Amino acid sequence: SGSKQQQDHQLTVKDSPSTASVSFQIQVETQFGDEVYICGSCPELGSWVPAFSKKLMTNKEIYPIWFTDVQFPVDGNTIKYKYLIRHATQDEWTWEESIHDREILPIGEAFSVNDGRFNVARRQITFQKLRQGGAESQIPIDDKSIKSQILTLEKKNAALEADISELQKKHSLALQEVEALRAQSGEEGAEVALGLLTKVQSQLSSLETARSAIEKRTAEAKMQIRTLNESAIESKIAYEKYDEEINATKADCDMLATEFVELQHALKKVVEDVMMKREALQKIEEQDKQAGQELRMEVIKIGERINNIEVQLDDAGREELKHKVSDLELQVKEAESEQQKRSDQQQKNIDKLKKMHEDFQSNMEAQLSKIASEEKAAEINLRDIETEMEKVAKELDELQLKHARANNRTSDLVRSIEDLRDKLEEQQKEEANLDQSMKSRKSEAQKDIEDLSRRLKSSEEELALLKLEEQKNVAKKRQSEQTLLHLKGQILGITRYFERTVNKSQTLETEVQRLQQDIVSLECKARDMYNQSSRIQKFEADKLKLSVMLADAQTTHDELNHEFLQLKSRLNESEAKLLEVEKNKTMETTQLNETKVLLSLRKQNVSWLSGNVSQKIEQLQEKKYLLDSINIEHDSLHQKIMEVQKQNAQMTEKASKGEVPKNLEEIKELTDEINEMETLCKDLANQLGRVWEDTEQLNATIIREKQRGERRVQEIKDRIRLQEDYVHLNAHSFSRLQADNTRLKRELDGSTMELEHGDKQLEAELKKKEELDYERQKALNRAIALGRSAEQGREVLLQIQEALKMEQQVLDIVKKDLEKARLKTSRAQRNLQEFEQKREHLDFMVHRAQLERDQTKEKFESIRYVETCQLIANLTLNLKQSEEKSLKLAEELEELQVKHDKEQQEFDMHEEEYRRVSRENQKLEQEINRYQSEADDVESHSTSLLMQLDNLSKEELELGSKLSAMEKKLAHLDAKNGYLESEAGLLRKEVAQLEELKQKKSSGAR
Missing domain, CATH: 2.60.40.10 (Immunoglobulins)
Known part of the structure; x- marks a missing residue:
């Protein structure tokens, strides 16, 4: 056995x-x-x-x-x-x-x-x-102390097994000795030996129970070590992930810095382009001044001609001509004053652009310095964290060495430790949930960063599109300058031709007056000599010839007048084209201002995005600190558990040795420690409940951020669609302008051909005039037979009546033009109303931003961090910029109102001119016998003018649609700024909540 x-x-x-x-x-x-x-x-x-x-x-x-x-x-x-x-x-x-x-x-x-x-x-x-x-x-092995502990436990097991084997050998020897004593001494020796055997067996049983207890405790220690290793591995993996996230955010910050630098270079290029455009505008202004001086010289020449004509006219005609000349001088002065105002406004706008660029550069430099300081602070924090991690690792090693000295404890304490284990497992589950929530937040932060990068890319694309538009505008300006030079040359040629034709018409009028006087004298002589019957037939034949000659002279005179009117119409067309070119200039300046406003808004968006990135980096660092604090609490609990296990082991060793404590102080200390452990467990349970509530709040905020991200994506898609529509509109308008330019070139070529044809006709008419002079000398001798001139006068009166009817038709056309001008003024009033609505919207946005600023001030009074102060400063800067924009819009509204008043005054002037023209037409009904042939030409010219006016109205509608699209873009950007400001407020709320969580956890740790 x-x-x-x-x-x-x-x-x-x-x-x-x-x-x-x-x-x-x-x-x-x-x-x-x-x-x-x-x-x-x-x-x-x-x-x-x-x-x-x-x-x-x-x-x-x-x-x-x-x-x-x-x-x-x-x-x-x-x-x-x-x-x-x-x-x-x-x-x-x-x-x-x-x-x-x-x-x-x-x-x-x-x-x-x-x-x-x-x-x-x-x-x-x-x-x-x-x-x-x-x-x-x-068992998973993490550190040297745990490994040494396992070695000591295994050595103890081996020593116990060796002791048990030695005792078994002694037991077998004792049995043999007992049998030998039985054989030698009998029953008394056998009883003594049996007593010894029972003692040995009791020692063996006690050793076996101790061994089983040690095996159980070693298994439990292995389980504890395994759980601790798993939690440590998970925490290390999380720490590595957070390190990778911080490195990624650093890389994103570097990318943002490079993008800021690129944006600075792009803005410098834009400013250089603006300066080049300013120089081009100055050149254009100088050219306009030269053209104005040339026009003044032409006006002076025309005044001299008018003075020459006044010598030939009556007093009433002179007064009317003086009124016309004074009106023309007023119009010229008004045009000069408007040009000066425009040049002053352009200089003011350029100065404002310079100031905006300098402010933007200063803001960009400040933001870059902030980013650099934040990066340095982040690096310092990372170094501190690494040093703290090394310290924590050393402390863990020390604690694990202490843990290696401890062995076991009593069964009562084992139950309490099992309860603590359950609580620790629950805490680990909650930590796992927190890790998952942090991972989800990290993914959402990465999505936000990707959205920010996409927005930056979209802003760069928009900048490129704006640059292309500016290049197109420069090309249009060059084309308009070329057309202006060409038109000026044509105007000079037309004015010279006009002077020649005026001189010719004056000579013809003087000759016609002489002929009429001769005809009157001849009629008197014909009445006196009417009784001479022998010569009547000859005189009648001569009269017929002279009437034919007079009709030919009248037709030539009418043709000359027709050409004079054509030249006038061409001059009006050239003036209209000059006005169109000036309008195009104003439109281009407005487009440049709008692009500048868009650039300023995009700069503000970039600054806000950089602030968001820095805030998210800070949030990640705070979350990292929270994880570190949780790990420290976990390690402290682990230390306390190890100390309790030590004391248990000491008590078990004393109990196994049979030592009884001299005093009950050790037992009391153990009970006190047990009570402290229970209170700590309760505190940990309360803290875990708070952490669970905080995680629920964080999940709710995460859901809100997801919804906001989806809204941002939709806004970006809408913005891309608007940009595509704007590009299509620009392409369509550019093709339309090219077609108009080609059409104007063709019309100018046709006008030059017509002028050459008119020169040829004038040469032919001069030849006819010489023939008429020769025949006139003959007619003076044969002027007796002109008794029928009265009948011709009646016919001339009928022609005058027809000419008056045609003049009324022309006046109706002028009325239509005035109605169109009224429509334009009504459109301008509508634009003014729209600008007022925009101003009200901006005032509302400013008021809303001020309310948000007040709310943020009330919320952040308790916070003493410098970063919140910087955010408030950024908000105030944004508010100031929005107020400056509102002031700018108010100034633009005032300027538009002034323009509207000027247009109203011009409209009143046009009406007065219309009344004067009607009066002049009533006075000059007797002098319109020479303008019968002009009616058809005037009608054709009026139809062409109507067509041009329709085209101009269509172009104005297209420009209005473009303006409305740009206004929509501005409204969209304003709404976007409001939305981004609301998001900044929410992020600040989250920062406050996280700081409260920090304070709570720090108080709980204390």
Whole structure:
């Protein structure tokens, strides 16, 4: 029976493993042909000789991870090692020089080591492999202290087993001695031996119970160590992820800084383009001044001609001509004053642009300095965090060494520890939930950053489109300047031709007057000599000839007058074209101002986006600090548990030795510690409940941010559609303007051809005039037969009546033109109303921003951080900018009102001129006998003018549609700014909530 018990005891004894197989893993990115080796302090790793080091393997599926398996003896000694790379090109070795030697303690049969990245210091992550044959997983080993603890436990087990085997041997020897004593001494010796045997058996049973208790406690310690290792691994993985996130945010900050620099360069280019445009505008103004001087000279010449004509006219005609001349002079002065005002306004706008550019540069430099300071602070914080992590690692090592000295505790304390374990598991679950929420927040932050990058790209595309539009406008300006020069040349030629035709018409009028006087004298002579019957027939024949000659002269005179009117109409057309060119200039200046406003808004968006990025970086750092505080609390609880386990172990050792405490102070201290642990557990449960509430609030805020992100995406899509529509409209308008330019060129070519034809006709008419002079001399001798001139006068009167009817038709056309001018004034009034509505909207937005500023001031009075003050300063700057915009819009509204008043005055002047013209027409009904042939030409010219006016009205409608689209864009941008400001307020609320959470957790930790 004794031999069987001894064999059973020998079977229960566990042999400790003599060797351990360790699989190493490292992440290394290499070039083609490079190899990775591991070299260390033991002979298995080459004894720090690279030629005898161990080579690592990899494949396509797991690259850049390299791995290898090494067999080590289990002797309780730590092994130091490092990784190195052998380069294929130069046959050189690169060691891990920036970190200390890595260490490992081989324990158990098989386990794996993950050392992270090459030449990067981090905590080892070790986990024990599964045994073959479906055995249970062994303990995951994290640090040296835990490994030493497991070794001590295994050594104690081996010592106990050895003691038990020795006692079993002694028991068998004792049985043999008892049998021998029975044979020698009888029953008394047998009873003594039996008493000794019972004592030995009681000692054996006590030792077996102690061994079973030790095995149970070792299993529980292994479970605790496993859970702690898992939680540590998860926390380390989370810490690495947060490090990667911080690096990514740093890279994003660098990208944003580079984009800021690029935007500065682009803005400098835009300012240079604006300066070039300013110089071009100055050149155009000088050209306009020269043209104005030339027009003044022409007006002076026309005045001299009018004075010459006044000599020939009556008093009434002179007064009317004086009125007309005074009106023309007033119009010229008004045009000059308007040109001066426009030049002053352009200079003011350029000065404003310079100021805006300087302010923007200062803001950009301040923001870049802020970003640099924030990056430096982040680097300092990271260094502090790394130092703190190293300190925490050292403290963990010390605590684990202390934990190695502790063994077990009583069964009552084990139950309390199990309760604490349950609570710790619940806390770990809650921490896992918090990690998930943090991951979701991180993904949302990354999405926000991607949205910001997309917005920046869209803003860059819009800037490129605006540059293209500016280039198109410059090309249009050049074309308009060329057309102006061409038109000026044509106007000079027309004025010269006009002077020649006026001189010719004056000579013809004088000759016609002389002929009429001669005809009157001849009629008197014909009445006196009517009784002479013999000569009547001859005189009648001569009279017929003279009437034919007079009709020919009248037709030539009418043709000349027709050409004179055509020249007048061409001059009017050239003036209208000049007005159109000036309108185009004003439209281009307004478009430039709008583009500048858009640029300022985009700059504000960029500054706001950079602020958002910095805020999100700060939020990530705060979350990191929260995780670190939770890990510290976890470690403190772990320390307390270890201390309790120590005390339990001491008590068990005393109980096993049979020692009784001299005083009850130790028991009281233990009870007090147990009560403190229970209170700590309650506090932890309360803190976990608060953390759960905070996580619910964070989830709600995350859902809101998702909804906002979707709204932002929709807004960006709408903005892209508007930009595409605007591009299509610009392309259509540009093609339309090109067609108009070609049409105007054709019309100018036709007008030159007509002028040449008119010159030829004048030469032919001069020849006819010479023939008429010759025939007139003949007619003076034969002027007796002109008695029928009265009948011709009647016919001339009928023609005058027809001419008056045609003049009324022309007046009706002028009335239509005046109605169109009224429509234009009504459109201008509508534009004024729209600008007033915009101003009211901007005032409302400013009021709303002021209310938000007041709210933010009330909320952030308790916060004393510098960053909140900077945000408030940014808000005030934005408010000032919006107020400046509203003031600018108010000034523009005042200018538009002044323009509207001027247009109203011009309209009144036109009406007065219309009345004067009607009066002049009533006075000059007797003098319109010479303008019968002009009616058809005037009608054709009026139809062409109507067509041109219709085209102009269509162009005005198109320009109005463009203006409305630009106004919609401005409204959309204003709404977007309001939305972004509301988002900034929400983000500030979240920052306040997170700071409150920090304070709560810091108070809870205290």
